[in-house]
Amino acid sequence: MTIPSDELLIGYDYDAWYGYAKKIPVCVDVSAKINSHALICGMSGSGKSYLINQYLARICLRDGEDSIVYFADFKQDDSFSHLRGCPRYYPYDKTIEALDEVYDIMHKRQCGEDTSKYFVTLIWDEYIANILSISGKDKKKAGVVMNKVSEIIMLGRSLFIRLIIATQRPEASGFPSGSRINFGQIIIVGASIExxxxxxxxxxxxxxxxxxxxHAGEGVMLWQGSELKFIKVPVIRDEEKMKAICINALTRQ
Structure with a gap:
């Protein structure tokens, strides 16, 4: 099945896979026509990092060579070690720099200083753990960070700014003003956690x-707050190619 250029493969239909042994793609629109911010949740061992690597590669291919991607990696474990050294990879103590870069681009576009319309995407892994760490040192700073995140969620779509947040548990304390439920895609992978x-x-x-x-790499996706899909994340046969796509996206000028 050919996937339309505006759509992104998330996984295969879980019920069709197990019920009929069929690979039916579950895709979502990630163009500027619709809210393409994503919240990806899953506990340790859920396959969350595996999904994020795929998501990053596919979003880079979909958006094209003109797009820019920033990756904020608070936990900085081996899941994303291939990205270390890339110019737009921000490890645990520099994640806020990635947010500030994207936030600045958004406001330049909002005021008309920047009229470009290529996608700028920020992927932020272990966001809640990052917020809790900041809050433990400086609550005021944590509030500023969360407000910027909320503003990107509210204003980013029409300005070609996309936010993809990954976390184990989406605690409300990390998302001010109810912004936690304002993601176009909410994906929960791994064993069911009520x-x-x-x-x-x-x-x-x-x-x-x-x-x-x-199981790991399986779960639910809530699309635009109302449509529920059950998904199975694909197995990538050429992981080195996937990694190369991601490295190029975080490196190119």
Missing amino acids: SVYSMLMPKELIEEVGNRKF
Whole structure:
């Protein structure tokens, strides 16, 4: 099946995979026509990092050579070690620099100083842990950071600014003004955790999960706050190619 140019492959339909052994793509629109901010959740061992690597590679291919990607890696574990050394890779003590760069671009576009319309994407891994760390040292600074994140979520779409946040648990304390539920895509991978579902999904949609037992790389995606999909993340056969795509995106001028 050919995937339209505006759409991004997230995974395969979970029910079709297990019920009929069919690979039916689950794709989402990530153009500026719609809210393409994404919140990716999953506990340790859930396959979250594996999904993020795929997501990064596919978003880079979809947006093209003119796009710019920033990667904020608070935890800085081996999952993204191939990105270290890239100019737009920001490790644990420099993640706020990535946010400030993207925030500055957004405001230059908002005031008309920058009229470019290529996508600028910030991927921020372990966001909540990062906020908690900042808050423990300087609560005022943490508030400033969260307000910038909230502003990007609210204003970024029409200015071609995209935010992809990954975290184990999407605690409300990390998202001011209810911005936690204002992501176009909310993806939860790994074993079902009722408390995480209840943070992000209405009760009637949680009930639709039923008795499905998700393993690593499997889970749910809530699309634009109302449409629920059950997904199985693809296995990448050429991981070195995927890594090369990501490195190029974080390096090119």
